[in-house]
Amino acid sequence: MQEDEYHDFKQQWYIPTDRAEMVRDIFSFVNTAHHHDCYLIIGVDDDCNVVGVENDENRLNTQKITDFLHNLPIANSSIPKVIVKTIKIKNHDIDVIVIKDSLDVPVYLYKNKQFKGSKRIVHAGQIFIRENDTNTPRNESANDYVVEMLWKKDLVWIYQLENDIWLS
Structure with missing residues (x-):
């Protein structure tokens, strides 16, 4: 397996002063045009x-990430749904953050957020996306077309569902 628009590997968990990076990674995977869950594979x-x-x-764990996300100034209160699962591989614990597919996109903050001990800021209105194996750069936002x-x-999803119903 390799990194792509559905999977990203992390050697270790995000340190508390780098929570902005965790926000960018989660938001990048929520903000997809496809209808599939995505995975941050840690370890x-x-x-x-x-x-x-x-x-x-x-x-x-799932509860701590969910609590963290609920405390962010997310526009329209469209809190991403995430689940942390632990699997054993080669006598090691691997944590997988499953970022559930959502129709409530794009997900972004309505005001700037700087995390304690960090110099990085997640800016209001900044929309992160994932293209292939790359997230939107920290100081940019997705292009208008995306x-x-x-x-x-x-x-599009509703239209597809309606057409599937009428065509079957």
């Missing part, structure tokens, strides 16, 4: 070597 390096997270003091596709995601 595997970019070359697919299993390193594990069993000794990582920064590990989070953002337009995100706004239309639920309309």
